[in-house]
Amino acid sequence: MQGWGTTLIYGGAMSGRLADKVFAITGAESGLGRAMALRAASEGAKVAVAGLDAKGLDETVASMSNFEGTGIAIPTDVTQPEQITALVDGTVGEFGRLDGAIANAGAFNEWTNFQDWDLADWNRVLAVNLTGVFLTLQAAAKVLLAQGEGGSLLATGSSTAIRPAPNLLPYVSSKGGVHQMMRALAVELAPHKIRVNTIVPGMARTPPVENVDGYIDAGLKAIPMGEIVEPEEIAALVAFALSDEAPHMTGTLLKVDAGRTSA
Numbered sequence: 001m002q003g004w005g006t007t008l009i010y011g012g013a014m015s016g017r018l019a020d021k022v023f024a025i026t027g028a029e030s031g032l033g034r035a036m037a038l039r040a041a042s043e044g045a046k047v048a049v050a051g052l053d054a055k056g057l058d059e060t061v062a063s064m065s066n067f068e069g070t071g072i073a074i075p076t077d078v079t080q081p082e083q084i085t086a087l088v089d090g091t092v093g094e095f096g097r098l099d100g101a102i103a104n105a106g107a108f109n110e111w112t113n114f115q116d117w118d119l120a121d122w123n124r125v126l127a128v129n130l131t132g133v134f135l136t137l138q139a140a141a142k143v144l145l146a147q148g149e150g151g152s153l154l155a156t157g158s159s160t161a162i163r164p165a166p167n168l169l170p171y172v173s174s175k176g177g178v179h180q181m182m183r184a185l186a187v188e189l190a191p192h193k194i195r196v197n198t199i200v201p202g203m204a205r206t207p208p209v210e211n212v213d214g215y216i217d218a219g220l221k222a223i224p225m226g227e228i229v230e231p232e233e234i235a236a237l238v239a240f241a242l243s244d245e246a247p248h249m250t251g252t253l254l255k256v257d258a259g260r261t262s263a
Contacts, residue, residue: 029056041069078132202257
């Protein structure tokens with residue numbers, strides 16, 4: 001299928017606990033999303049990776065070539081409902097079904113004092129981090145409900161939604177909204193056997209974190225283990241959440257934060 005631009009497909013014989021399952025993952029051109037996609041593919045899943053950076057998405061799919069799973073790249077702006085619809089429709093059109101989605105796309109902001117925030121920056125961060133999650137999971141849920149076979153919905157929250165950090169108000173607010181949205185959605189979709197869980201990373205080694213000068217050194221002071229979290233560690237927990245190993249795990253905060261929210 002070529003309707004959304006470049007599509008790369010790789011794969012082999014299916015095996016693993018996610019064998020033949022189909023997932024869509026946003027924000028998968030790098031960082032946590034890429035690690036999640038690669039882990040899912042390594043366990044046999046078919047994965048549609050979405051994001052703004054088409055080159056990065058193609059690199060993610062190319063990295064799946066040594067795994068058992070299969071990948072396609074669908075460039076997507078999660079703030080645009082029609083593009084979210086195209087992502088979900090494209091995933092189902094290519095693989096024939098959907099077993100879950102991860103709303104991982106995120107927007108970040110520079111440290112700014114509360115009184116200096118611009119409304120445009122506030123709206124931009126919330127559009128991606130909160131409304132984008134809503135749109136992604138709503139589109140996926142429609143398919144899961146129509147299939148009537150359950151499924152798994154995940155969204156990437158943040159340890160800052162539990163233990164706020166100063167000067168990041170739009171980000172903290174948006175992630176707090178995600179946490180509450182996922183709690184409510186877990187209750188609403190539970191009768192349909194659709195599990196809804198929130199990924200809660202602490203300071204993880206991702207491009208936005210590494211690109212802010214001094215952010216890691218400052219942040220590690222608030223982390224009991226004193227270490228940054230690697231994306232692959234979070235991806236391992238995500239693969240477990242997507243599997244059928246814990247069929248009654250829903251409404252859960254899946255924290256991997258080196259103790260940040262316990263201090």
